[in-house]
Amino acid sequence: xxGVSQSPSNKVTEKGKDVELRCDPISGHTALYWxxxxxxxxxxxxIYFQGNSAPDKSGLPSDRFSAERTGGSVSTLTIQRxxxxxxxxxxxxxxxxxxxxxxxxxxxxxxxVV
Amino acid sequence: AQSVSQxxxxxxxxxxxxxxxxxxxxxxxxxxxFWYVQYPGQHLQLLxxxxxxxxxxxxxxxxxxEFIKSKFSFNLRKPSVQWSDTAEYFCAVNSNQGGKLxxxxxxxxxxxx
Numbered sequence: 001x002x003g004v005s006q007s008p009s010n011k012v013t014e015k016g017k018d019v020e021l022r023c024d025p026i027s028g029h030t031a032l033y034w035x036x037x038x039x040x041x042x043x044x045x046x047i048y049f050q051g052n053s054a055p056d057k058s059g060l061p062s063d064r065f066s067a068e069r070t071g072g073s074v075s076t077l078t079i080q081r082x083x084x085x086x087x088x089x090x091x092x093x094x095x096x097x098x099x100x101x102x103x104x105x106x107x108x109x110x111x112x113v114v
Numbered sequence: 115a116q117s118v119s120q121x122x123x124x125x126x127x128x129x130x131x132x133x134x135x136x137x138x139x140x141x142x143x144x145x146x147x148f149w150y151v152q153y154p155g156q157h158l159q160l161l162x163x164x165x166x167x168x169x170x171x172x173x174x175x176x177x178x179x180e181f182i183k184s185k186f187s188f189n190l191r192k193p194s195v196q197w198s199d200t201a202e203y204f205c206a207v208n209s210n211q212g213g214k215l216x217x218x219x220x221x222x223x224x225x226x227x
Contacts (some may be wrong), residue, residue, distance in 0.1 A: 033214060043204065043217035056214060091158070103148075103215065105158040 002026075004106035006092050012112045013082055021077045021109045025094030029104075032075050033095075034067060037108070038088040049075065082113045116141045118205050120218035127195050128226045135190040135221050137205035144210040147188040149179055153201045161203070164188065165210070175199070197227045
């Protein structure tokens, strides 16, 4: 597609429920990244996929967070047993290669845990 | 540990004032450096980037940044701001080998008309 597409744009969930956030990167981009943006916290790196390599999961804050990327394209970020501190905007970005050149960000999913 | 520090959390300027936003990084090895901007209600956009060569890089909308290796700094500048520059600005770094970007906390810029 023309840009990085994320869905849903907004999600309100009850504490304790699981949520899935989707990212559809730009076609042909081999690298895909997830970040979390909280008020006053900047952008926090979560996870990074590059081609067929093992993902860099070093930013996932707890084992309630997981992500997968199917067929080198669409990615899903799953948060299990959501907590109020998980409320944030979850951003996805893709780039054509892993050098960091040409990151394109999606508009994000605003997650609110009530 | 890799980190990026932006010194100013909120900057308020009048139109036509000059702007300089500070960014320092801590990163072992050769780096790529970026400034991103997020206008109200919009997604992050790349302002400018430094990979190698001339340490003074020019970006969109009249912004520029200077990489000073000895100071581990990559400050963003604009000679004369406009009301439309009101946004949040993020400095970021990654290894020149690629991989994840490490972002600073962001600086909110408010420009008074």
